[in-house]
Amino acid sequence: MVEDLDVVYLWVDGVYVKAGLEKDKAAILVVLAALRDGQKVILAVESGYRESTESWAAIWRDLTRRGLAAPKVVIGDGHRGIWGALAAVFPEAKEQRCWNHRLLNVLDKLPLTRQAEARSLLTKIPYAETREAAERQKRAFQALCTKRGQAEVGRVLERDWERRVTFYQFPREHWKHLRTSNPVESPFAAVRLRTAAAKRFKKVENATAVIWKTLLIAEKTFRRLDAPELLADVASGVVYVNG
Known part of the structure; x- marks a missing residue:
């Protein structure tokens, strides 16, 4: 259960997958978390529209229903849909835009x-x-x-x-993790994941389940954050100045 996870950082992104013959702009919306022990876990994988406030709002609502507490910072691209929906749910969470x-x-x-x-x-x-x-x-x-x-x-x-220099308020050892949304994008870099979904499904919505399963397998290989011992300070509310 999400409520049992001590989430400190979140990365969010919408990743396009060439699924079948679908021509609209549906994407796979992904939320990845860093826990207090430095472990990274997938929290959400849903089909939706990358720039849609409602698509992201549905994800945030589901995560709060499942017990997600406010993270210290959320890292993502500049799509307004992400941030408008986030502000309504976790106004206290800091925002870091992807460099x-x-x-x-x-x-x-x-x-x-x-x-x-x-x-x-x-x-x-x-x-x-x-x-x-x-x-x-x-x-x-x-x-x-x-x-x-x-x-x-x-x-x-x-x-x-x-919102692009927020990472300076966190430990210097974590800056490389916080500057970009790469932790979300990297698991999708494998052509195998994209083409497997495209060959089997006509719509992105139908590809979501297999992508969820593939990402959960990949999750076992995710690297922990550097200096995980510093996450306890971050979780307790310590704000750094230039790391």
Whole structure:
């Protein structure tokens, strides 16, 4: 039962699976938790719409019915559906936006000839040693964009900035786990999982059960968080400053 799990961190994402001939934008919505002992467990796998508040609200309602208490932080992409639904259920939970998605958003707005240089500068931001250093790196990138007549590209970094640097309030040893929603996406990277569902089912909804089972098998191989002993402090409400 979820009520028996001491959840500290949550990762959420909607992952598209090429299921049969279905043409709509249905996805597999996944919620992954890190427990107080550092173990990662799957809490929910449901079909739904990635940007739909109602799809995510249904998941949060089900998890609270099953006994889920508020996590300390939730990590996910910037889709409003996730966060609007979360705020109604767990307003006290901190939010961390995925850095991988933001960096890709910025790079997509640049010509290919400038993407390599931009990537080198952008990746320094979330790996800065302090929040203040990250803000300096952000401003340096924005200044370069302005100098080249692409100020609007630099301004993309301002969107949800406060929710993108939340990880600095948690242990430094956990930052690599908290910067992105990769812990959700990684189990789906296997082509085997996607193609197995696509071959057997016409609709995403019908593929959900087999994906649940496959993920539960994969769960046994999930790596525990680094420095799990620090999760007790996080769970008790300790807030860190630059880790």
